[in-house]
Amino acid sequence: QNAPEPRELVWSNLGMTAAIRSTMWGLMWVLFWLGTFFFMIPVAAVQGLINTGAASLPGLNAPVVAQLLQGILPGLALIIFIAMVPFLLRLLMLVSGSISESQTDMGVVSRFFIFQTVVVFFGSVFAGAFFNQITTWINNPGQVISILGTAIPQVCTFFIIYVAARSLIAQPLQALRIGKLVMFAIFTNITPSPKARARIWQQQFQDFGTVIANHSISILLGVVYSCVNPLMCPFVLLYFMVNYGIQAYEQVYVFRRLYESAGQVWPKFVNHVMFGIYVQHIVMIGLLGIKKFVYTPLLIPAPFIAIIFHMSIYRLYNRPWSFTSYHDATDLDRMDALPEDAVDPKEELLEEGGAESMDAAEAYKSPCFKVHPGEILALLDEAKAMEVRVAKYIEVKAWKTKEEGELPVLPEPEEAGADAVADKVPAKQVSGTTSPAGSSNVETAPGVAATSAKQGAA
Numbered sequence: 001q002n003a004p005e006p007r008e009l010v011w012s013n014l015g016m017t018a019a020i021r022s023t024m025w026g027l028m029w030v031l032f033w034l035g036t037f038f039f040m041i042p043v044a045a046v047q048g049l050i051n052t053g054a055a056s057l058p059g060l061n062a063p064v065v066a067q068l069l070q071g072i073l074p075g076l077a078l079i080i081f082i083a084m085v086p087f088l089l090r091l092l093m094l095v096s097g098s099i100s101e102s103q104t105d106m107g108v109v110s111r112f113f114i115f116q117t118v119v120v121f122f123g124s125v126f127a128g129a130f131f132n133q134i135t136t137w138i139n140n141p142g143q144v145i146s147i148l149g150t151a152i153p154q155v156c157t158f159f160i161i162y163v164a165a166r167s168l169i170a171q172p173l174q175a176l177r178i179g180k181l182v183m184f185a186i187f188t189n190i191t192p193s194p195k196a197r198a199r200i201w202q203q204q205f206q207d208f209g210t211v212i213a214n215h216s217i218s219i220l221l222g223v224v225y226s227c228v229n230p231l232m233c234p235f236v237l238l239y240f241m242v243n244y245g246i247q248a249y250e251q252v253y254v255f256r257r258l259y260e261s262a263g264q265v266w267p268k269f270v271n272h273v274m275f276g277i278y279v280q281h282i283v284m285i286g287l288l289g290i291k292k293f294v295y296t297p298l299l300i301p302a303p304f305i306a307i308i309f310h311m312s313i314y315r316l317y318n319r320p321w322s323f324t325s326y327h328d329a330t331d332l333d334r335m336d337a338l339p340e341d342a343v344d345p346k347e348e349l350l351e352e353g354g355a356e357s358m359d360a361a362e363a364y365k366s367p368c369f370k371v372h373p374g375e376i377l378a379l380l381d382e383a384k385a386m387e388v389r390v391a392k393y394i395e396v397k398a399w400k401t402k403e404e405g406e407l408p409v410l411p412e413p414e415e416a417g418a419d420a421v422a423d424k425v426p427a428k429q430v431s432g433t434t435s436p437a438g439s440s441n442v443e444t445a446p447g448v449a450a451t452s453a454k455q456g457a458a
Contacts, residue, residue: 002324004100008259013097021097028096032111035088036118042081043123046074074158075165078120086112086210102261108209109268116217117275120162121224125155152283156229159221163232166214167239175246177254180204205258206250212265215243216272223276224283262328267314267321274310278303 016024086108093107184201191197222236281303288296324332 002262004102005259008101010094010099010101010104013094013099016097024096028092031092032089032115035085036115039081039085039115039119040123040127043078043119044127046077046081046124046127075162076169078162079166079170082116082119085115086207086213089115090207090209100259102259102264105207105209106261106264106268108207109212109265112209112213113216113268113272116213117220120217121220124158125152152287153228156225156232159225160229160232160235163218163221163235163239166218167235167242171239171242171246175250202256204255206255208265211247212269215240216269216276219273220276220279223273224280227280227284228287262324263321267318270310270313274306277306281306 013021089108089111090104092111093104098104098107187200188197191200218236218239222232225232281299285296285299285302288299
């Protein structure tokens with residue numbers, strides 16, 4: 001991986017040996033999957049609360065309470081259950097040996113998306129199918145595919161409520177940052193100086209692992225259920241509109257950048273989106289097949305087309321995603337060379353330019369463009385020697401064709417005579433190429449050929 005910046009290093013993990021790091025890495029994955037299946041229990045409880053009905057619960061027969069329990073409350077309960085998961089995943093990444101904050105965030109992005117896909121998406125679908133048609137599961141186990149095919153549209157209402165609750169309740173509460181406000185109020189009373197208190201408020205960084213994974217699961221739900229229930233699309237659009245307003249404000253006025261990842265999150269986000277497209281194709285083929293739609297076979301090429309598109313994206317952008325360009329590397333070296341008290345590094349770079357920028361660019365120039373002056377002189381000498389050899393060859397070739405009676409290489413001079421041709425040729429070339437017959441017409445032909453050869457060599 002690329003060398004991380006000093007400010008984002010996890011210094012406690014730098015001394016970890018490769019054997020310990022690989023062991024902790026495998027242990028982390030074991031704990032991750034155990035925790036994922038453990039969280040299936042509250043998801044099943046939420047689906048049971050939705051499908052059992054509030055009428056069966058004592059004291060909850062009021063229509064308003066029943067609608068609340070079956071509508072908004074399950075989505076909020078699921079959001080609360082998984083709210084602590086990013087913190088646990090981050091702790092697992094640090095224990096497993098992550099050496100930088102960017103590596104930790106990228107690991108949380110991947111694992112939190114896997115967790116939400118398994119628990120929120122597939123867990124809700126399977127649990128909803130089980131509680132909706134529990135008698136069919138018991139009496140006719142062979143109809144599992146048909147049960148799952150009918151359960152996916154039924155769970156769509158829950159996912160719409162889930163996305164709406166995240167858009168209108170969870171995100172605004174997160175924007176208020178009540179927990180940060182409480183911590184600031186506590187630390188304000190114990191910090192020794194105003195400068196320390198200001199540092200607590202100013203040094204705030206955002207955890208991208210949670211934000212990006214939430215965006216990815218929202219896209220997954222929107223893509224999969226866009227054809228099953230079109231009402232999902234406006235709620236997903238509402239989610240991104242609310243997040244755009246909140247994130248734009250927080251990135252400008254609240255948070256600072258702890259690191260620059262050079263676009264490391266984009267390959268992961270593209271994989272998440274393409275996974276949603278694959279699931280959408282499979283779901284649509286399954287649903288239309290269960291409904292016995294006549295033109296269902298026309299959808300079979302769709303997943304393969306998506307795979308080809310996915311591979312083409314990697315073929316085009318994998319190298320820019322994986323390696324830093326020469327231009328960016330040059331700018332980074334120049335910024336590292338600036339003094340620490342530089343007010344604006346970009347302005348400093350624009351003002352300096354000149355020889356320093358040329359030296360920085362020379363370090364990253366391709367070897368095929370690096371030519372030394374001595375090599376240029378040697379190349380010119382070689383060209384001059386080759387020019388003489390080419391001139392002699394053309395001269396001999398011209399006389400040989402004349403003697404054999406073939407067509408001359410050069411056209412005969414017109415009425416202007418040989419003097420007009422001789423005027424265009426240097427004297428030393430004309431005098432050095434006289435023919436045995438002494439004809440001026442023949443004398444000028446080799447000279448003209450030599451002149452043409454010199455012009456071609458130049």
